[in-house]
Amino acid sequence: MSEPTEQNKNEGTGPEDAGESSDEERPRKPRKRFEIDIFRAWCKSCGICAAFCPAHCIAFDEEGAPVVTDEDACMGCGWCEIHCPDFAISVRPRKPKIVQDED
Ligand code: SF4
């Protein structure tokens, strides 16, 4: 068997050769959005949700209570919901808005 040349070393390894299209050509799916609800009556402001949210969606207000500051950044991982000791936070997919015709 002969040694691979520079040309045949690179053949058949790209996405084009595997029948895949590049990222630029592929249509992107719209990103899923989520809504976050914090039930103040149950929350004891422990701060776990704000401290560990990987997307930094939750911060503290001046009283030290958690507030949703960037709901659009939420990736729906559910970390806050699973780890909240008081079941005081809920994350669910945002419902699409229904736009009525103005006729
Ligand atoms: S983890 Fe739960 S109890 Fe703690 S601050 Fe967040 S919502 Fe409140």
Ligand code: SF4
């Ligand atoms: S679901 Fe994940 S990304 Fe969304 S607020 Fe909770 S921890 Fe943050």
